[in-house]
Amino acid sequence: DGGITQSPKYLFRKEGQNVTLSCEQNLNHDAMYWYRQDPGQGLRLIYYSQIVNDFQKGDIAEGYSVSREKKESFPLTVTSAQKNPTAFYLCASSIASGSGEDTQYFGPGTRLTVL
């Protein structure tokens, strides 16, 4: 079955540590996205990528970094510069038609907790 996988499902981090969240898709989508979800705030875009080896900052990119070396993979690193990283992180993918009508398909999410 085609879909998006995220790992791990739960992640605990000590303050000052960098952690990397994995996102893999086998939908053959060009575009991939990372969102952060906090209670009562909906989803906020961290980074997105429309093609391999290219990515753009979203609305809340500070303290995060990404890479896009393969079409299938879009890992997110939460760095120690992110002051409040405890949240639910969602990865998504879509075709890249260039319009706003493309459906984004979401993975199951990773819940990150800072100890």
Added chain:
Amino acid sequence: AQSVTQLGSHVSVSEGALVLLRCNYSSSVPPYLFWYVQYPNQGLQLLLKYTSAATLVKGINGFEAEFKKSETSFHLTKPSAHMSDAAEYFCAVGSGFQKLVFGTGTRLLVSP
């Protein structure tokens, strides 16, 4: 800039009652509008989307939404709520370059 407003962070209905979740959007261009559902500790699943083909859009699980340009609204409805409909619902508007702008979500509570 595009934006979405979802009125009511929580909506409570009885099983069998009408479900109405409100979404108003702001867009300077013809919008693409989406409704997603999220069950606890899971990702988002697409319920339906509007792309200008028809103003009344039917989705999965018996949900539908009507695009009303004059009211800048895209409210989600279901004639009869089921216990399994209890979840959080997000309205979103598609902007350029595949970016989606999400509302803050409405949690639907269904009582027996």
